[in-house]
Amino acid sequence: MKRGLLDALPFSIYVGALGIIFGASARPVGMSGLTASLMSLLVFSGSAQFVALGLWGQGLWTIVLSTVLLSSRFLLMSASMAMRLSGTPLWQRALLGFSVSDEAYALFTTEGAVRGIPYLTGATVMLYGPWLIGTLIGVAVGPLVPLTWQQPLMGLFPLTFAVLTVLTAGTRSKALVAVAGAVLSLAFVACLPKGWNVPAAGLLASALGPVLERAGVAAKEVQA
Secondary structure (H helix, E strand, C coil): CHHHHHHHHHHHHHHHHHHHHHHHHHHHHCCCHHHHHHHHHHCCCHHHHHHHHHHCCCCHHHHHHHHHHHCCHHHHHHHHHHHHCCCCCHHHHHHHHCCCCHHHHHHHHHHHHHHCHHHHHHHHHHHHHHHHHHHHHHHHHHHHCCHHHHHHHHCHHHHHHHHHHHHHCCEHHHHHHHHHHHHHHHHHHCCCCCCCHHHHHHHHHHHHHHHHHHCCHHHCECCC
């Protein structure tokens, strides 16, 4: 568990910062501080919560369908993690389902699969705690946070995903799948409804992985 805490520590700084931005942005769009706090407590998904923030006031089903669509990538992540935790009791895997996040998945697949549940638990604590605390701070001091800070801090999102991609793309096949996913996602932006490009690109790019594995592309590690 200690190793999971330490490995997730660098991510916890930006997660906490985004939590503050989320909490501070709640009231300007009409979301109460209590609702924002409960959302971070029960949902624990930065991307989904920021989407909900942008759609607040447009109707419950619009928010639900948009966030479910955006979060559909976790189905692939969960399936991948389940195979590595096949000997784990079902109730433990069900609880761990709540902890699935982009950061936790990247850490788990690169290091935690060997260490198992204690590692994943430590990483989750280090990510969940700052996100919730950051939200509470943002709700409390929201009026004091300049709006000009929001866009620069939101720029941490793509930067973090780039780091996560590098962490998980440890072989040639994985690197090719990552590149294919990025290219397809950009292409789908122009021809698919908003939000559909991510799961569509993820599914198609993932299908490329087994093909590359059979072709023997993945055998050699990518050299840094």
